[in-house]
Amino acid sequence: MDMHNLIHMANQIGSFFEAMPEQDEALIGIASHLQHFWEPRMRSQLLEYVDAQNGKDIDPLVLSAIRAHRNMLVSQKQA
Amino acid sequence: MKGSEVVRMVPDKNGQANEGHSCVKGRFAWGYATHKDRILKPMIRGKITDPWKEVSWDEALDYAAAEFRRIQKKYGRDSIGGIVSSRCTNEEGYLVQKLVRTAFGNNNVDTCARVCHSPTGYGLKQTLGESAGTQTFKSVEHSDVIMVIGANPTDAHPVFASRMKKRLLNGAKLIVIDPRHIDLVRSPHVRADFHLPLKPGTNVAMLSSIAHVIVTEGLLATDFIAQRCEDKAFQQWRDFVALPENSPEAMQEITGVPAELVRGAARLYATGGNAAIYYGLGVTEHAQGSTAVMGIANLAMATGNIGREGVGVNPLRGQNNVQGSCDIGSFPHELPGYRHVSDSTTRHLFEQAWGVEIQPEPGLRIPNMFDAALDGSFMGMYCQGEDIVQSDPNTQHVTAALSAMECIVVQDIFMNETAMYAHVFLPGSSFLEKDGTFTNAERRISRVRKVMPPKAVYADWEVTVLLAQRMGYTMDYAHPSEIMDEIARLTPTFHGVSYEKLDQLGSIQWPCNDEAPLGTPTMHIDHFVRGKGKFIITKYVATDEKVTRKFPLILTTGRILSQYNVGAQTRRTENVQWHQQDILEIHPHDAEERGIRDGGWVGIHSRSGETVLRAKVSERMQPGVVYTTFHFPESGANVITTENSDWATNCPEYKVTAVQVMPVLESSDWQKKYTRFSKVQDDLLKNAGEGTGNKTPDIKIKAVAKSIA
Amino acid sequence: MSIKIFVPGDSAALALGADALAKNILAEAARRNMAVELVRNGSRGMLWLEPLVEVQTARGRVAFGPVSAEDVGALFDANFQNGGKHALNLGLTEELAYLKKQERLTFARVGITDPLSLEDYLAHDGFQGLRKALTMQPAAIVQQVTDSGLRGRGGAAFPTGIKWKTVLNTAAAQKYIVCNADEGDSGTFADRMLMEGDPFVLIEGMTIAALAVGATQGYIYVRSEYPHSITILNEAIAAARKAGYLGPNILNSGNSFELEVRKGAGAYVCGEETSLLESLEGKRGIVRAKPPLPAIAGLFGKPTVINNVISLASVPIILDRGAAFYKDYGMGRSHGTLPFQLAGNIKQGGLIEKAFGVTLRELMYDFGGGSASGRPIKAVQVGGPLGAYLPESQWDTPLDYEAYTALWAVLGHGGIVVHDDSADLAKLARYAMKFCAIESCGKCTPCRIGATRGVEVMDKIIAGQDTEAQVELLRDLCDTMLNGSMCAMGGMTPYPVLSALNHFPRDFVKKIPV
Amino acid sequence: MNLARHTESIASIISSQQNRPGALLPILHDIQEALGFIPPDSIQQIASALNLSRAEVHGVITFYHHFRTTPPARHTIEICCAEACQSMGAERLVEHAKQRLAGSKHGECEVKPVYCLGLCATSPALMVGEELHARVTPEKFDRLIEQMGIKT
């Protein structure tokens, strides 16, 4: 899928959770949202991108969330 | 009725949603059901440049099933999916998602509610615990203050608008938050006490500044909050909205609305008695659509305006069965009753009932399907009653995606825009030809009753059953009532619903179960569905769709009274006499600056594309904002709109597109291409020949890779 | 010392050349180098004498009339300014029998004072009622009015006090006082004469009503056919407001009352109180169904006192002199006085304020001096175009609401139109239907269609077509209109029609089998 | 008077009156006073200002005999035709007036019936503009139209 679009969508999610006063809450919020609403191939592609490009252009908060909760984002099929 | 011919359609005095009233569409515009454009024979073709071939139902269904199987074999189980329209019945929607989850074996099912009210589902679920409006329409009779946000009820929800006006005439106060000077702002005997003409895309800023006034001026319903809401979340929210950056004064530059107006409206909402919020797609169809919905729920909780008559949070829906299509599980992440597919208890319940294994992870949402199609991983689609080409944003993107797919099965009553990209056409049935139920914005389930036999032999639900069968999954229903029985059995909020009860009561507002055997007109009375109400921080984030020197105006789109959605139905009635084409409304100042005259042709272009419409110079607009509708395919309003979408649900940002508008002399390139393409497709349809009996047609399995537009 | 000369500014006087006359007097005085103070008073109500010029002399006011502009030189020559002898000299005004026999309570000042002079008004007991009212509790004011026995002078004769009490007892943030000055009955001009001759008494009456019920806004709805009344009222309101009798703080009492004149637009039916309210609200003057009563939901849905000019103008004297004083006049349940208006074919037409109980014969002969044409009087219509035609046999019945009801007639607003023996009562009956057809608001069927059919039936009767059947049909139609109409417009049109038919059957065709 | 000037003077009338409760009749009166009639084109303008529909304003205008939507004749003579005036020969006066004015040019003078001018004891009566005339005999009528400069 269009990586640019996926990054944009992920960053949008990040900007919502950014306002949370507690960062832990924000990180789990972002990861959980991706888990609940992103189809596995979208998540896989995002994870691959993070690994390959070191999360370039991804909002730092989102990146932290992905890294902190990577296991939530891995497709169960892959897992 | 005269035999099986409709003589006239009249609103039912006992209709609990409309109480004997109707609008021009429901009352008169039903002639499309028997329009000569109806396609009554199944058709197939190998590629979209081939002529259509009329075939038997068997042949068409066999072909579709074989194609789907072939695609899945080649590209994987997740390479096909289904889309069902919110115009279809609950039973049809339920069967489509069941088809996808059983016969297709994945969760790639979505509904057109995706592109209108998905943020409502998300936002209200997060805050209040249920993805639905809180009130019954009748409740407005008890409102003292009515706040209308991003909705134009007199055009888009005329029957409810009349009830709202009735209440306004009897003294309720009115706050309108809308970029446009809509009729409710001022029309005979109606005058908004406050009109906050905000800039498109700044709803969240506006809602936060209203909340700021309520919090900082001591207008909170403290007892209600203490008893009914999560304390910690409330405190976090309160501290957030109280920040100076959320004050109306600070937000003034963003929203464009004078702070004093905002303060006045906030005070009225918080202290004017029973205050109800009604909102529409002007709230949801934004990059921050879900955030705005949560912001609205926050306001209602903060002022205690929830859980009784005359108050609440009330989404005005986009189509007749938007609520229903969401309720019955046609979202890729949810099973019926808004239960996430990852919830194993629910999954097991359905697995037992359906006898298949259900995937525990969400499927593709409509925009994701397009992306995946262009990516080569999503190649087949069953599309029931939905015209994604016309209704979804960034038309070129959509048509490119469709062109990339190998088998598109469209089921519709007309050869719609999407069907021009289809390989299999299955004739649909109009609401007059089938039994079923619709669920409206007030969670009211009402019966659709067959008044004439399906013109193409099968009702839509039967076609889905037949397709499932071809795909190797047996569905066994003698009547749609049995489908509803199954929904009721498997969905706690529907446990008490049956056709028998619907016949008895006329209609039922869910939840309807042992606790509420007669249904639930008002929700969240003693406690929220999620237990305690949850305030959620809603930070304003400007959309990426910003005005620039190149695109200095903002386009916002909407509807008009006489036309319905993509217009497939209403364009085929005399309703065109009121609205023959989509037009671009523009403020006199902007028109003057560009040398645009009333009625002249104007080109509108955005970073997505360009189209040409006639201009209407109108003071309903604020300077800097232009407006059009999307009822006519040749207008191509969605050629302009971008694939920007709501962060949470991917609901497209139809309401904000940066554009430039200039006088032009001829139609746009897209329109020229569109005209050529339509002409070709028309010819392919006109030349549709009889199929070759049982012989599989000579179909080359080859993706048509190039986008037409 | 300058000479004080009175030339009425009343519409009737104006219509007979009073302005030109006044101009001539001033010019003539100037020519003769005489200092003259010209007062434009109201009319004394002796309309056959208009323009009636009065001069102030040591003996009192001396009347000359009717005076035309051409008479001015001769009058000056005759030293009229000092009451000199002249053919038009009528003697002391106060001694004129027509006036002397009257009981002028409501019209006490009309014709005497300068209508727009507050000083004059105050010098003639003006605002005494209001001053008393300001010392009283609202309920006590209402009680006074109730005790006086005052009934609506517009025609319906509903006890004014009861109306006020309902408004007083209906709680509301806003209440209104509405004066019905849509005097449209042919043969009536009392409201006009009062508004033009003593506007302050109406203002005072309305202000008292406002104090009594807690209203802060009043409207006087005047018909557009009375432009002169409107001008005078507006000037009087401005003067009263300036002097603190109206406005946000009446006589420093803390009470507020604002008053505004609204102009009708040529609709007789707007004299009906609910139509009038619709019209005031800026709508078509369509009759409203009652209930709700205007006293509970009237103007703009708020409790409203709606009274006729004369009713409201009678209030100040009631407050000033007490309920018992007023109640002592009259007979039976008709207390006080009524300004009768003698009009039509009458020698001495005019306004006669008398206590109830006087008879038609007394009015027409003792005051009116018989018909203007000198021919025998044949029929008298009492109570306007919706009132019955009375034959001679009924002329001795005392004018009293109940006595007239017993005659199947109405007193209405006190208008008396005299017809001599040349009158054709069938034509007048036809006209009654025609008038109803012209003025019907069109809401209810008996009036909307019935009046038009009534004209057609009358045409057939007059033409002698199938008379017997048409008369029967006319009676049936009258029954439908009488019992089926929403308001008095259609409901009372049968009064003139049937009274004409019953009392003057010969006019309806000689062939009627009796 | 041209349309633009109409619109302007109507706008100023509306703005000076529109905040009064029940402002429609006062506005219609003022417009008619200023222009001699209420131009149908102005109805939308009036309706919008008062938050009414065009239909409502139209309904009100057509209800009242006083209002007109076409320019009036140069002179309008309103003769009272009610009973008191009838009893003194109003019908003959109307006949006389019609006869006398039959020869006048179109749009010069209009004779309209009116029902009571409150001059019932000095009948028959008539009104020209706001000017009243009572005890009008045919001769007096002739003198009047002569003074008004109406050629017959």
Place this chain on the structure above:
Amino acid sequence: MLEQLNEKDFGTPRRIAEQEVTLEIDGMQVTVAAGTSIMRAAAESGVNVPKLCATDSLEPFGSCRLCLVEIEGRKGYPASCTTQVERGMKVRTQTPKLQALRKGVMELYISDHPLDCLTCAANGNCELQDMAGVTGLREVRYGYEGENHIHSQKDESNPYFTYDPSKCIVCNRCVRACEETQGTYALTISGRGFESRVSPGQDQPFMDSECVSCGACVQACPTATLQEKTVIELGQAEHSVVTTCAY
């Protein structure tokens, strides 16, 4: 659940009140919510008072004068639609006098109405026709040569319904429906008295008025004045099905 083709019309809207009022209608004890009209109270207990301008979707208006009743101790013949029930009231809805009055009113109505029942689109579904029957009107003694509206121009501008002023009985139901039900105020009565006629906008064709074609006026019209073109074309319906709007 098939409804009757024509639902029962109680004449005036339902009132909701905690207080109940008991009165006597034609000798029957009837108990209804306070604020209910006599007409509705009667209808709820099965007594149908004749009516034309009243319909239960609109506030009472009181113009047709067919629903007059007699109330013991009260003068005249009040309209049962605009008169509210009171405790202990004794109402009679059927007396020879009332019958005569109603017949008199109907005679007036029919004297200004085309006599084309048999070819009229509303034939069989016309309240005026029903009331002529109920009041036993046989003959119109006024004849048909008098003033009338028979030659009024029909307005066919709206694609879905026609407006035939010659059949208008000026009951105002359409005007009120436009105001009360729809809230658009596109209709008024133009003129007054016998000249009164329904006017869209400024006596314009419907399509040039502010009408939004919701059909509330057509629904409210008791005659063929406002009539669906489909009914004119296809005739009256034979049966009905209750379903749900697909918009």
